Amino acid sequence: MEQQTRNLNRWLMLIASTSILLCTGAIYAFSVFAGPLSAAKNWSMSEVMTAFAINSAVGPIPMILGGFLTDRGLAKWSSVLGGLLFGLGFFLTGYVTSPLMLYVTYGLLSGFGQGLAYSGCLSNTIKLFPDKKGLASGIITAGMGGAAIISAPIGNHLIERFDVLYAFQILGCTYIAVVIVASFFIKVAPANYQPQGWTQAHSQQNAPVVNKNWQQMLQTPYFYLIFFMLGTGAFSGLMIASNASSIGQNMFGLSSVAAAFYVSLYSLSNCAGRVVWGTVSDKLGRNRTLDIIFSVIILAFMAFLFIPTQAGFAIGIIALGLCFGGVMGVFPPMVMENYGPIHQGVNYGIIFVGYSSAAFFAPKLTADILVNNNGSYTYAFYIAIAVAFVGLALNMIYKFTKQRQSNN
Incomplete structure (x- = not known):
């Protein structure tokens, strides 16, 4: 070994x-x-x-x-x-x-x-x-x-x-x-791998590692909190990913060319957010990082609602892209820290159903609201803000539950 x-x-x-x-x-x-x-x-x-x-x-x-x-x-x-x-x-x-x-x-x-x-x-x-x-x-x-x-x-x-x-x-x-x-360059990660010169005690995420399989995971209260936090975190990103061009043209008066530019900008922000927030979460912890992400999501939709200019659209698109990327970068290590590395593959696969559920509902809900409100996404933005508040609340419950466990 x-x-x-x-x-x-x-x-x-x-x-x-x-x-x-x-x-x-x-x-x-x-x-x-x-x-x-x-x-x-x-x-x-x-x-x-x-x-x-x-x-x-x-x-x-x-x-x-x-x-x-x-x-x-x-x-x-x-x-x-x-x-x-x-x-x-x-x-x-x-x-x-x-x-x-x-x-x-x-x-x-x-x-x-x-x-x-x-x-x-x-x-x-x-x-x-x-x-x-x-x-x-x-x-x-x-x-x-x-x-x-x-x-x-x-x-x-x-x-x-x-x-x-x-x-x-x-x-x-x-x-x-x-x-x-x-x-030719991919190998199986050794069990309990530790890089040279590093031990678990040096980690910011220094809680004891307990390996749980998927049946044991489902019996913990954290599973349901993490599952729904992933869904609420991904909801806004999936809403924007499928409707960014239409939002720009219908609500902010952008041309199709300008709207396409912002679609690319959203993709770039999404990509950058995965690395940026993943790195930040190594320093601040997963839950503090999620507090920031959910708060920024709320502020981004407020920008859509109350800054009805191209500048407001740009602020919202960049912020939501970064946050969507952050959600996708933070949750895999969060699952591993709760349930250990041995069963990470199946455990994260099951929790990823939370993302798939959001992928089913968010774009369809947004499209239905557009049809029923004469090309306006205003109600969809309010729903996204409410969903982000739910994510914040779930994260607070998660932290409270963790704190009680550590005290005991």
Whole structure:
């Protein structure tokens, strides 16, 4: 075990795992492909977007399966097989001839591969950084969140120069190649890994580590608090991610070009927030960081409501992007600190259902409010503020419960 630890380069593994998620995160650039695919195949946008909905809906299943494999020493299988399935699904989408085929290739195959790779890469890598769990989680999730920044312009260039089906084929082959190269550098994290010169006592998150499996996790009150905090934290980010362009045009009078710029700015903020808040949480603690994140979310929506100018929109977009990224970077180490590293894969996969629930409700609720209020998102903003207050309250209950436990 000592020899294995000495030969392990955890930073190289972090880079390799992030590279795989930079491929699978391309799923979030689907809006670049949806319109051209609809036009090329003469399918309705509703038929095309159903593929993206299927992709999102299957997420919790491979997340939990990938966690199961990771917890049994098969993290490399989960990461690499997931990445290859994603690339294969992307490649085969370049040959679809019916919406049903699209649902199988892009929806099921790529969606399953994405969840499998995300679970394996994330859970395995943060086990190598007990001293910097927030930073490692932030970098890993930034790969997923920021992938569209790279894949969207490349995909658009390929579509303009060739066609949308060829773009899927080329990108699918590229993703498979990247995953194969990265696979040579991914190893299974040793049990109870500690970097040289570091011990648990030196950590800011210095509570005793108790490993619990998913059945034991479900019996703790913290599970339900963390589950719903993740859902409330992700709610606002998912609301904005699916409606940023429309909000900018309908409520702030932006042109489609200007609105598209702010969509990219939101993605950049989301990517940066995962690293920034993850690092901050290593210093301040997860709960203090979440207090700040939920408070900033509330202030960001207040900016939307009471600064009806492009400046107000910019403030809100940047702040909400940073906070959405922060939520995704803070919760993986929070789960590990409560339930230990041994069962992190399955445990986080189950808690991630809180995110998937928010992903189902937030965009649909926002779209319904838009239709029923003449293009205004005002009521949606008030709902998002209320949800953020619920998150703050849950975090306070969590801290109070933790404090009582430590006193006893």
